[in-house]
Amino acid sequence: xxxxxxxxxxxxxxxxxxxxxxxxxxxxxxxxxxxxxxxxxxxxxxxxxxxxxxxxxxxxxxxxxxxxxxxxxxxxxxxxxxxxxxxxxxxxxxxxxxxxxxxxxxxxxxxxxxxxxxxxxxxxxxxxxxxxxxxxxxxxxxxxxxxxxxxxxxxxxxxxxxxxxxxxxxxxxxxxxxxxxxxxxxxxxxxxxxxxxxxxxxxxxxxxxxxxxxxxxxxxxxx
Amino acid sequence: xxxxxxxxxxxxxxxxxxxxxxxxxxxxxxxxxxxxxxxxxxxxxxxxxxxxxxxxxxxxxxxxxxxxxxxxxxxxxxxxxxxxxxxxxxxxxxxxxxxxxxxxxxxxxxxxxxxxxxxxxxxxxxxxxxxxxxxxxxxxxxxxxxxxxxxxxxxxxxxxxxxxxxxxxxxxxxxxxxxxxxxxxxxxxxxxxxxxxxxxxxxxxxxxxxxxxxxxxxxxxxxxxxxxxx
Numbered sequence: 152x153x154x155x156x157x158x159x160x161x162x163x164x165x166x167x168x169x170x171x172x173x174x175x176x177x178x179x180x181x182x183x184x185x186x187x188x189x190x191x192x193x194x195x196x197x198x199x200x201x202x203x204x205x206x207x208x209x210x211x212x213x214x215x216x217x218x219x220x221x222x223x224x225x226x227x228x229x230x231x232x233x234x235x236x237x238x239x240x241x242x243x244x245x246x247x248x249x250x251x252x253x254x255x256x257x258x259x260x261x262x263x264x265x266x267x268x269x270x271x272x273x274x275x276x277x278x279x280x281x282x283x284x285x286x287x288x289x290x291x292x293x294x295x296x297x298x299x300x301x302x303x304x305x306x307x308x309x310x311x312x313x314x315x316x317x318x319x320x321x322x323x324x325x326x327x328x329x330x331x332x333x334x335x336x337x338x339x340x341x342x343x344x345x346x347x348x349x350x351x352x353x354x355x356x357x358x359x360x361x362x363x364x365x366x367x368x369x370x371x372x373x374x
Numbered sequence: 375x376x377x378x379x380x381x382x383x384x385x386x387x388x389x390x391x392x393x394x395x396x397x398x399x400x401x402x403x404x405x406x407x408x409x410x411x412x413x414x415x416x417x418x419x420x421x422x423x424x425x426x427x428x429x430x431x432x433x434x435x436x437x438x439x440x441x442x443x444x445x446x447x448x449x450x451x452x453x454x455x456x457x458x459x460x461x462x463x464x465x466x467x468x469x470x471x472x473x474x475x476x477x478x479x480x481x482x483x484x485x486x487x488x489x490x491x492x493x494x495x496x497x498x499x500x501x502x503x504x505x506x507x508x509x510x511x512x513x514x515x516x517x518x519x520x521x522x523x524x525x526x527x528x529x530x531x532x533x534x535x536x537x538x539x540x541x542x543x544x545x546x547x548x549x550x551x552x553x554x555x556x557x558x559x560x561x562x563x564x565x566x567x568x569x570x571x572x573x574x575x576x577x578x579x580x581x582x583x584x585x586x587x588x589x590x591x592x593x594x595x596x597x598x599x600x601x602x603x604x
Contacts, residue, residue, distance in 0.1 A: 164587035171584050178578035181518065181542045188519040188538065192526060201527035205520050226520070229527075323580025325434070325546070 169218060176249050180208075180224050182325060183247050186333045187226060196337060203227040203242065211253065211277040221255050223248040223281065225274030228340075243272045243312070245336060249319060254283030259360050261371035266322065268332050269302075269314025270340060282314055285368035294367060298345045299356040313339065316355040318374070375410060376565040379572060387572055390484065404484045408463050409454065411569070414562050420450035422559040424468055425551060427478055431511065431537055433547035439534045440511055446471040460500045475509050477502070483516030494525040498532060512536045515544060517575075545570045546577035 152160070184206050191202055204227045211221040225246040248267040250256050256265055267282040275281050288294050292304045304312040317331055331352055338348035357369040378384040389401050415423055424447045432438045449469045456465045464480035479497060488494065498512050512535055514522040522538035539547075548563040570576065 161587060168584065168587050172581070174574070174576065175579060175581055175584070177574065178542065178576055181540060181575075182578045185519050185540045185543055188523045191523055197526075197530075202520055202523050203527075205524070206518060320581045323582045325578060327580070328578065 176222060182328050183332055184224055186329055187245060190333050190337050199231055200228045201231055203229040207274045209276050220253040221250045223275035243270055244274045245270055246275050248275050248282050257284040259368060259370040264319035266317040266319055267314050268336050271312045285366040288367050296357055296359060300349050300354055301345050315349060318355060321353050376569055380568045390573055404482055404486060407484050408482045411566055412464060415452055418558050420447045422556050423450040427466060429547050429551050430539060430544060433543060440476060443470050443472055443474045458501055460496050462497050462501055477506055477510040478513050479510060480513045488521050495529060495531060514538045517541060541570055541575040542577055545575055
């Protein structure tokens with residue numbers, strides 16, 4: 152096979168591969184949306200939260216517009232009562248962000264696509280609001296990495312926001328999606344501790360790396 | 375029609391992805407999808423019909439509302455768009471030899487929102503009598519389940535009897551019966567799965583089965599699409 156032919160074959164195979172990855176990402180998003188919606192009907196959740204709208208989908212394309220590098224789904228939740236352990240919690244958005252490439256995968260020592268699962272006030276829109284590295288910091292919000300596993304943002308006058316991170320290729324079945332995404336999301340929404348919600352799960356753990364007054368970088372620990 | 379779509383003899387299914395013929399204005403996507411997918415059930419024996427509804431309702435749900443008995447099936451009837459003051463998409467009536475009866479009131483959604491904020495509430499309240507409700511389940515099937523979840527959040531009048539399934543859930547659940555010895559049932563479920571896949575509603579299969587490109591053309595730091603330095 153000469154070089155041009157080899158490039159041609161590579162282009163064809165690579166595009167088919169990307170297309171297959173995209174189909175699985177879409178199917179995973181649908182699965183998570185369905186399972187989170189079902190989770191909201193469970194007795195302990197229905198007492199506290201209710202859906203406050205439809206899922207908001209957002210895509211981030213590469214510079215050419217040919218390929219989606221990142222995709223996210225966010226669902227607004229209304230808190231119905233103050234029976235949470237943290238009484239200051241207000242309504243916000245549960246979200247999942249899949250980052251195949253781009254700043255969502257730019258933690259030091261990471262070369263893999265990542266999934267972010269979290270609770271933020273605003274939905275992920277990729278214009279200004281998305282999870283990525285290095286993480287922007289400001290004097291208004293205090294960023295903490297808890298147990299090397301959960302990023303938490305606190306503000307004097309506002310309730311907290313948080314997210315944890317998975318490697319995309321660790322999620323391969325419906326059961327994985329429930330065990331690694333839906334159940335921990337539920338437990339954290341209900342105020343369980345990080346250890347109770349995330350311990351023993353193959354989530355990505357981080358160490359703080361260099362940072363300045365505008366941003367903080369983190370190093371992903373190996374599997 | 376499934377055969378023509380799946381063998382790519384017809385591209386008419388593209389209308390369900392939003393494509394329109396020149397001059398075509400209104401397409402009754404929901405009604406066409408309802409008839410296309412559920413129509414063949416009328417030709418299946420009652421036992422097969424019951425197995426389909428059982429599979430959909432019990433999929434991934436350890437405690438389904440009003441579980442079906444495991445005795446012999448006596449009868450299964452379906453009525454499309456039965457109308458009173460309100461018109462659900464499908465009414466399914468199932469009866470077993472032991473005397474148990476179940477009614478499934480089905481609302482299908484495709485690319486449109488619910489017809490008003492209280493469409494599901496009205497169906498449950500107005501279509502079924504008090505007596506019918508004792509044995510009834512309300513089933514919502516749509517691109518995603520949030521309209522049903524929002525309806526419950528708005529006012530939970532169903533007490534666990536509103537079951538929400540997405541079309542992807544349907545594709546996943548039918549995988550359980552596509553190898554069933556009943557030929558009609560296995561053909562129908564296989565065709566529905568393939569049809570939903572054409573409409574990008576395939577079930578999640580994971581990433582570990584994907585075949586990475588086997589022929590990396592360029593070695594070193596160059597990546598696909600970037601021309602090599604001369």
